[in-house]
Amino acid sequence: MSGKIKIGPGGTSGLGYYLGLKEIKSLGLDALECEFTHGINLNNEQCKKIGEAAKRLGIGLSVHAPYYINLASLEYAKVLASKKRILDSLERAHYLGAEYVVFHAGFYGKKDKKYIYQIIKKELIGLQKIIKQKKWNSKLCPETTGKKTQFGSLEELQRLKDETGICYCVDFSHLLARDGSINYEKLLKKLPKSFHSHYSGIEYSEKGERRHLLVDISDFSKLAEEMKKQKKEATIICESPEPLRDAEKMKKVI
Numbered sequence: 331m332s333g334k335i336k337i338g339p340g341g342t343s344g345l346g347y348y349l350g351l352k353e354i355k356s357l358g359l360d361a362l363e364c365e366f367t368h369g370i371n372l373n374n375e376q377c378k379k380i381g382e383a384a385k386r387l388g389i390g391l392s393v394h395a396p397y398y399i400n401l402a403s404l405e406y407a408k409v410l411a412s413k414k415r416i417l418d419s420l421e422r423a424h425y426l427g428a429e430y431v432v433f434h435a436g437f438y439g440k441k442d443k444k445y446i447y448q449i450i451k452k453e454l455i456g457l458q459k460i461i462k463q464k465k466w467n468s469k470l471c472p473e474t475t476g477k478k479t480q481f482g483s484l485e486e487l488q489r490l491k492d493e494t495g496i497c498y499c500v501d502f503s504h505l506l507a508r509d510g511s512i513n514y515e516k517l518l519k520k521l522p523k524s525f526h527s528h529y530s531g532i533e534y535s536e537k538g539e540r541r542h543l544l545v546d547i548s549d550f551s552k553l554a555e556e557m558k559k560q561k562k563e564a565t566i567i568c569e570s571p572e573p574l575r576d577a578e579k580m581k582k583v584i
């Protein structure tokens with residue numbers, strides 16, 4: 331049994347879905363996040379088949395929606411386009427059998443953070459209604475972001491969860507880049523028993539995230555140990571530049 335902590339890569343490092351799923355299985359991994367980060371390149375029928383293949387191999391799927399999303403844009407056309415990207419991702423995720431659709435919700439721009447919070451909350455409630463109408467099984471999962479100009483601190487996402495019932499994705503490296511330090515014991519105490527998450531190394535400045543780096547296994551070991559201590563259940567998606575290789579190393583630690 332792989333335990334209650336599931337590990338897998340973000341994307342298949344260019345292998346494509348079918349070869350990628352086989353590789354994930356042969357490395358003993360548990361999950362795959364399908365990356366629509368640069369565009370949604372699958373139709374519903376393709377998603378259904380990929381979902382069936384993943385199910386046969388016992389690999390859990392999630393989806394990362396496109397990067398170009400800003401639910402708080404002052405230009406309404408951009409908000410509409412953002413919502414379409416999220417909805418298309420949710421529909422594909424439904425056919426993939428993927429529970430979570432991860433996305434970066436938006437930017438503060440020149441506006442007050444509290445105002446942006448309300449705007450994003452309103453848009454997400456609207457999207458939740460559509461999910462219900464369409465009877466999709468996929469869920470909205472905004473991610474903790476790595477820049478101070480981006481909406482998505484842990485506190486904001488936790489408040490959204492409390493007020494709307496939405497899920498959120500904990501990106502550990504983004505939280506480190508955002509805050510300049512991370513204390514896994516304290517952080518995990520704030521998180522639900524079960525959650526979806528991202529992990530990688532990260533280069534950052536006082537402005538936040540610069541780029542994702544390879545995984546530092548000694549740092550990951552600290553996180554894994556604390557997760558076990560606090561009996562957390564989670565899927566951890568590796569978003570390093572070599573997600574398959576690093577996910578395999580992470581799995582060995584678990």
Ligand SMILES: [Zn+2]
Nearest residue numbers: 473501528569
């Ligand atoms: Zn992430």
